[in-house]
Amino acid sequence: MEIFINQQTLDVTLDGQETIGGIIQQLASWVESSGEYIIETLIDDMDVSSGLPADIAKRPGSSATKICLTTCPALEFRVRRLTIMDNYLSLLEEAILKSDLQGIKAITEEYPYLQNQLNEEITGVASDSPENELHTIIEALGQETQELTNDQRRSIGVIIQMTRAILDDRRKEIIHPLQSANQAAQHILKLIPDIMEVSVQLQSNEEKNAMQTVFSLTELLGKLLRTISIAAEDPKMQKVIPFTELQQAQQNIHQLLRDFEDAFAANDTVTVGDILEYELAPVLEQFCHTVIEYTPAADSGSAKDGTQ
Numbered sequence: 001m002e003i004f005i006n007q008q009t010l011d012v013t014l015d016g017q018e019t020i021g022g023i024i025q026q027l028a029s030w031v032e033s034s035g036e037y038i039i040e041t042l043i044d045d046m047d048v049s050s051g052l053p054a055d056i057a058k059r060p061g062s063s064a065t066k067i068c069l070t071t072c073p074a075l076e077f078r079v080r081r082l083t084i085m086d087n088y089l090s091l092l093e094e095a096i097l098k099s100d101l102q103g104i105k106a107i108t109e110e111y112p113y114l115q116n117q118l119n120e121e122i123t124g125v126a127s128d129s130p131e132n133e134l135h136t137i138i139e140a141l142g143q144e145t146q147e148l149t150n151d152q153r154r155s156i157g158v159i160i161q162m163t164r165a166i167l168d169d170r171r172k173e174i175i176h177p178l179q180s181a182n183q184a185a186q187h188i189l190k191l192i193p194d195i196m197e198v199s200v201q202l203q204s205n206e207e208k209n210a211m212q213t214v215f216s217l218t219e220l221l222g223k224l225l226r227t228i229s230i231a232a233e234d235p236k237m238q239k240v241i242p243f244t245e246l247q248q249a250q251q252n253i254h255q256l257l258r259d260f261e262d263a264f265a266a267n268d269t270v271t272v273g274d275i276l277e278y279e280l281a282p283v284l285e286q287f288c289h290t291v292i293e294y295t296p297a298a299d300s301g302s303a304k305d306g307t308q
Contacts (some may be wrong), residue, residue: 001060003066005031005080010085012067021057027069037077037255039085041069053115075174077231082171083224085118086164092138093160098144099147108142121170124222134163173223177230184224185288195281214264221257221284224291225250231295241294256280 005027010292018026018066020270028038040049043056043064072080087109095103115138137156148156173180194213201210228250232243256279263271 001064002066003027004066006071007073010149018061019057020061021052024052027042027067031069031071034075036071037074037079038069039080040251041071042068044060062184075233079118079171079174082167085114085121086115086167089160089164093157094152096148096156096160099153101144101147104141104144108138111138111142113140122166134159137306173227174230177227178295179298180296181224181227181231181291184220184227184297185291187222188217188220188224189282192281196277198276202269206271221253222291228291242290246287246290249283249290253280253287256283
């Protein structure tokens with residue numbers, strides 16, 4: 001058997017006992033260990049990229065003469081995955097708007113292949129047991145036997161559109177991490193005055209406003225840290241972005257957030273206020289100013305001394 005990865009012959013010796021499925025699994029593990037992911041799999045020129053049929057997987061490796069794999073870097077793979085998810089939700093949304101029960105059923109039957117990845121993008125947590133509003137809706141749609149009402153279609157449509165917006169934002173973070181980091185840092189700076197008011201709000205029965213500020217900070221800070229991490233994977237950026245300095249600040253921020261969570265869980269509003277006003281806010285302000293200094297704004301295409 002000949003094995004090609006990105007059109008390059010792989011020099012490997014098989015012991016003759018492996019199944020095709022076993023070989024593909026070993027190759028996938030080897031590829032992923034080098035930071036790449038398989039995006040196309042051909043077995044004797046038959047495309048099995050969408051999934052290896054069980055009958056082929058069980059065949060002995062000697063029954064195939066050639067396996068060709070195409071791989072790509074992890075971030076490119078994630079962009080491709082995000083595009084697939086968005087296309088899936090677009091088809092589902094269209095079927096729902098048309099009240100096409102047959103189409104909805106066919107689309108929801110494909111959901112198990114995407115549910116864990118979708119959940120990870122929506123919640124930021126990898127899990128084999130998805131827990132989010134979209135998951136609940138799609139599971140219910142798979143069992144639906146009656147035409148959806150207008151209100152149901154509108155409500156579900158809103159959830160799908162919100163999810164697609166999240167996926168689009170994640171895609172932009174990968175494609176333009178520096179601009180995304182700059183944007184998040186700008187928003188956090190604008191939020192600083194509100195952050196310093198959280199303790200007072202908690203003690204003044206304005207918990208709703210306080211929680212909204214905390215939620216906004218969590219979302220923005222998550223975006224900022226994600227995009228910095230993505231940018232750090234680009235060797236070209238290592239020369240123009242002070243990642244070491246930013247990493248030290250990130251560690252400090254993570255510790256302060258843990259302290260904040262502990263105080264918040266204990267309903268210790270005094271400590272919550274002290275952490276936010278005197279510790280976290282100043283660190284965030286300096287951190288964001290540093291990010292903004294070395295990253296381009298959304299309408300710019302270059303970093304301080306390099307291009308993205």
